[in-house]
């Protein structure tokens with residue numbers, strides 16, 4: 001359990017002013033009638049679902065999406081009344097909570113559609129749902145090939161309110177948009193079939209950040225933006241828009257300095273050795289906080305300069321070579337993700353160390369790192 005009131009010399013810094021600015025920028029990119037949904041799943045990609053959602057709603061988003069009931073519950077407890085789209089797929093034991101919390105679930109299985117309709121009839125008020133269509137991602141959703149069949153069935157369910165219909169791109173941020181356009185065509189075809197059966201969902205949506213940037217023809221009524229609101233592009237090749245800045249930084253203070261002589265080793269396994277007399281700085285953050293478990297790879301910023309990680313990252317700490325930075329001393333602030341002086345360690349650099357994607361880095365900063373909100 002994280003106790004934010006207790007001091008810790010390693011933390012995640014969340015720049016709420018940057019987040020607000022990003023939302024104003026994204027809002028300005030869209031026609032006034034297009035709605036902006038903030039995908040706040042996985043604790044708003046690590047920012048903290050409550051504070052981040054509040055800023056999003058104040059600066060251009062008009063609805064939210066989360067994946068779990070507990071994330072939705074946290075938002076409702078914080079007094080947020082905006083529409084909340086519940087992503088993914090539910091099992092029957094979750095359905096009463098969907099109603100209780102006033103959520104708009106994605107529905108991609110007829111079985112669940114029927115059960116929700118039943119619950120809507122019982123309470124005498126239809127349950128708002130967003131029909132999820134599988135157009136090629138093959139994760140969640142009703143299969144586009146069978147649109148005629150499920151459309152007829154859905155048209156019979158009087159306990160549902162069709163608040164929306166959506167699909168999700170399997171590939172939206174790469175240069176080749178062939179399959180994305182294919183998915184768009186399948187989506188439009190399914191929509192026509194659905195409407196012909198008498199089901200007219202209020203809001204149509206297909207785009208994530210990649211689609212927002214590169215597939216304007218698929219914007220429909222709502223765009224669902226996650227990573228772009230964080231000031232991070234989903235890939236290196238998608239369209240750039242000016243004025244976005246990263247919201248999250250990760251920082252720690254030097255807590256120890258060791259003097260080493262030539263031949264001395266650093267860390268478990270003794271896989272790094274000093275070649276000259278030097279100084280080793282210790283930062284109290286490790287793989288137990290979400291830092292990639294690398295060895296003799298990666299760097300941090302100190303005094304606005306890059307210093308290399310030496311030895312292996314340990315659970316709670318990592319070591320850096322301060323030999324070329326004689327002014328560095330205990331208490332100095334280091335940046336592990338983000339900017340200092342003129343230097344930046346982008347999240348993509350950590351993703352490369354982890355052989356993964358930036359999303360994975362953002363959401364895996366553990367909650368034992370306090371979230372420090374600045375720019376309120």
Ligand SMILES: *Cc1c(COP(=O)(O)O)cnc(C)c1O
Pocket residue numbers: 039041087168207208209210224225226227228234
């Ligand atoms: C995560 C998610 C998004 C947001 O994706 P980004 O690339 O972060 O913008 C949008 N829609 C669905 C269904 C998602 O699961």
